Amino acid sequence: MGSITVRLDAFEGPFDLLFHLIEKNKIDIYDIPIAKLTEQYLDFLEQAEERDMDEMSRFLVMAAKLLEIKSRMLLPRKKMQQEEDYADPREELVEKLLEYRKFKEISKSFKEREDIWAKRLFKETDVPLIVTAKEPMEPTAFLQGLTMEDIYRTFEEVMKKRRLKTDTVQNSFQRVEKDRFTIQEQMEYIRDVLKMSPQTTFEAIFRKGAAKMEVVVTFLALLEMMRQREVILIQKHNFDAILIQRVS
Amino acid sequence: MLLTELEAVIEAFLFISGEAVSLGEIAKVVEMDKATTKAMIGSLANKYETDKRGLRIIELDGSYQMCTAPECFDYIRNAMQAEERQGLTQPLLETLAIIAYKQPVTKAQIEEIRGVNADHAVNKLLERGLICEAGRQDSPGKPILFETTKAFLRYFGFETLKQLPDMGGSLEKDSKTESEGL
Numbered sequence: 001m002g003s004i005t006v007r008l009d010a011f012e013g014p015f016d017l018l019f020h021l022i023e024k025n026k027i028d029i030y031d032i033p034i035a036k037l038t039e040q041y042l043d044f045l046e047q048a049e050e051r052d053m054d055e056m057s058r059f060l061v062m063a064a065k066l067l068e069i070k071s072r073m074l075l076p077r078k079k080m081q082q083e084e085d086y087a088d089p090r091e092e093l094v095e096k097l098l099e100y101r102k103f104k105e106i107s108k109s110f111k112e113r114e115d116i117w118a119k120r121l122f123k124e125t126d127v128p129l130i131v132t133a134k135e136p137m138e139p140t141a142f143l144q145g146l147t148m149e150d151i152y153r154t155f156e157e158v159m160k161k162r163r164l165k166t167d168t169v170q171n172s173f174q175r176v177e178k179d180r181f182t183i184q185e186q187m188e189y190i191r192d193v194l195k196m197s198p199q200t201t202f203e204a205i206f207r208k209g210a211a212k213m214e215v216v217v218t219f220l221a222l223l224e225m226m227r228q229r230e231v232i233l234i235q236k237h238n239f240d241a242i243l244i245q246r247v248s
Numbered sequence: 249m250l251l252t253e254l255e256a257v258i259e260a261f262l263f264i265s266g267e268a269v270s271l272g273e274i275a276k277v278v279e280m281d282k283a284t285t286k287a288m289i290g291s292l293a294n295k296y297e298t299d300k301r302g303l304r305i306i307e308l309d310g311s312y313q314m315c316t317a318p319e320c321f322d323y324i325r326n327a328m329q330a331e332e333r334q335g336l337t338q339p340l341l342e343t344l345a346i347i348a349y350k351q352p353v354t355k356a357q358i359e360e361i362r363g364v365n366a367d368h369a370v371n372k373l374l375e376r377g378l379i380c381e382a383g384r385q386d387s388p389g390k391p392i393l394f395e396t397t398k399a400f401l402r403y404f405g406f407e408t409l410k411q412l413p414d415m416g417g418s419l420e421k422d423s424k425t426e427s428e429g430l
Contacts, residue, residue, distance in 0.1 A: 012339055013364035058364055099361055102415060106349070107341035109413050110404060114335055117405040119318035120304065123266045 014062030015100040017044065022097075029097060032090055034073055038066040069093060181214050186221035194231070194246045202233070202242035254278045255292045258285070268311035268398060307407045308398055343369035344378060348400070348412055352382040352393035370394065378403060 011017040021040050022029060045059055072089040190205055205222065206215055222244070225231045234243045261277050262269065275285040289312055293305040302320050306313055316324060336344065343366055346358050358366040373379045374394075382395040396409070406412065 012342065013362055015363045062363065096361075096363075100363070103342055103345045103349075103361060106345040106413060106415070107338065110341050110345055111335075113404040113406075114341075116318065117403060118335070119321035120306075120315040120405075121321070121324060122313065122315045122402070123263075 014059050015097060016104075017041065017059065018062070018097060019101065019104075029094060032094065034066065034070050034090060038063075038070050041066055065093065179213075179217075181217040183217060183221045183224055186214075186218045187225055190218070190221055190225060190231070190244075194244070198246045198248075200244050202244060205244065251284075251288060254280065255288050258288055258292055262305060262312060262314040265313070268308045268313040268402070270311045274312065306402070306405070308401050309408050311398070313402070339364075339369050340372055344373055344396070344400070347373070347379055347394050348396050348409070349415060351395040352385075353395075354385055354391040354393055356391060 011020065018037070018041065021027075021037060021044070022032070025036075025040070027033065027037065042063055045056070045063060048056070048059075069089045193200055193205055206218055210218070222231070226233065229247055232245050232247055234245060235241075257278050258274055261274060271282050271286055271289075274289065275282045278285060278288070280288070289305060295301070296303050296305060296317070300317075300319070302317050304315055304317050306315055339362075342362060343358055346361050347353055350357060355366050355370055358370070370379070374381075376399075377397055378400045379394050380397050382393045384390040385393050401407070401409070
C-alpha cells in the first residue's frame with residue numbers, strides 16, 4: 001500500500017478529498033461508515049507526497065474532526081437520550097458536505113456558461129462621449145458649466161494616472177550630468193589657493209555658492225592631497241577652524 | 249421621427265457607448281418613455297437575431313450593451329489575434345458560486361463552506377472585476393463583505409441575479425431523472 005504516492009494538491013481541500021473517497025467507495029452520504037472513511041482519509045494523508053506543512057495542515061483539521069466524530073459514535077448513549085434528543089455526530093459533517101457539493105455542482109454550470117459566453121466580444125469605450133463641433137468653439141462656450149474645481153480635479157486625476165504609470169525604479173534615475181569637476185582639476189585649484197598663502201582654512205577652499213558636486217570633488221581632492229602628503233590638516237582644539245598647510 | 253429611425257439612434261448609441269447603458273439613459277437619448285424604448289430595443293435585438301447579423305444586444309440588470317455574435321467568435325479571434333481568455337479555475341469558480349448565492353458574504357463564510365483558505369481566490373476575483381467589496385459586516389472585527397458585479401453577470405450571460413440557476417435544482421434534477429427513468 002505504501003508504494004502508491006498521491007498528490008494532495010489534486011484536491012481543492014478536505015471536502016473535495018472526502019467526496020473523492022465517498023464516490024470511490026460508493027458510500028451513502030446519509031449513512032457514512034465513519035470508521036472506514038476516517039481510516040481511508042488518514043491513509044491518504046499518510047501516502048501524500050507533500051510534506052509541506054501548509055498543504056498538510058489544510059487536511060489535518062478535517063482528520064481531527066473525523067476522529068472526533070468517530071470517538072463520539074463509540075461512546076455508549078444513555079437509553080433516555082436514544083430516541084428524541086440524540087443527534088447524530090455525523091450530521092454536521094454531512095450538512096457541510098452536502099452544501100459544498102451544491103456549490104461544486106453549481107460551479108459546473110457556471111463553467112458551461114463561461115464557455116458559451118466567452119464567445120461574445122465587447123467593444124471597449126475608446127471614444128469619449130464628447131460631441132465634436134464642426135466649427136471652432138468659443139472658449140467660453142467650451143468651458144461653460146465647468147468650475148475651477150472641476151478642472152483642478154481632472155488635473156489631479158491625470159497626474160495620479162501619470163504617477164501610477166511611471167516606473168518608480170526607473171524614475172529614481174534622474175538626469176546624468178557630465179562630470180564638470182575632476183579631482184585632478186580641484187587638486188590644481190587647491191594648490192593655486194595654497195600658492196597665494198601657504199596656510200588656509202578648510203572652509204576657504206570651497207567656493208561660495210559652489211554646487212554640491214563641486215564641494216564633494218574638492219573634498220575628495222583634499223583627501224587625495226593628504227594621502228600624498230602634499231598638505232597636512234591642523235586643528236588645535238575641538239571645533240576650532242581646520243587649517244590646511246602646504247608641506248614643503 | 250419614425251420608431252424605426254429611432255431604433256437606428258439606439259443602435260448608434262449602444263455602438264458608441266462601449267459599456268452597459270441603462271434603459272433610462274437610452275430613453276433620454278431617443279426622447280421616449282421607458283416602455284416604448286424597451287420595445288424598440290427588443291425589436292432591434294430581434295432583428296439582429298433573426299437576420300443572423302454579427303452583433304447582439306444583451307440585457308444586464310436593466311441595462312443594455314452591444315456585443316458580437318458568438319457565431320463569429322472563431323473568425324474574429326483569428327483575425328484580431330485576441331489573447332485566449334483564461335477561463336476561471338475550479339477554485340475560482342467555486343468561490344464565485346458561493347459569493348453569487350450568499351452575497352454579501354465574508355471571506356470567513358466562504359472558507360467555512362469550502363474548507364480552504366480563500367485569500368487567493370478572492371483576490372483573483374477582485375482583480376478580474378467579477379466581485380467587489382460591499383461594505384463591512386456588523387460583527388466582531390468588522391469583516392469585509394463581497395458581492396458580485398455587473399461584469400459577473402456579463403461574464404456568465406445572466407440578465408439579473410434572479411437568473412442564477414436554482415440552488416437545490418441540481419440535486420432535485422438527479423432524483424427526478426431517476427424517477428423518470430423508472
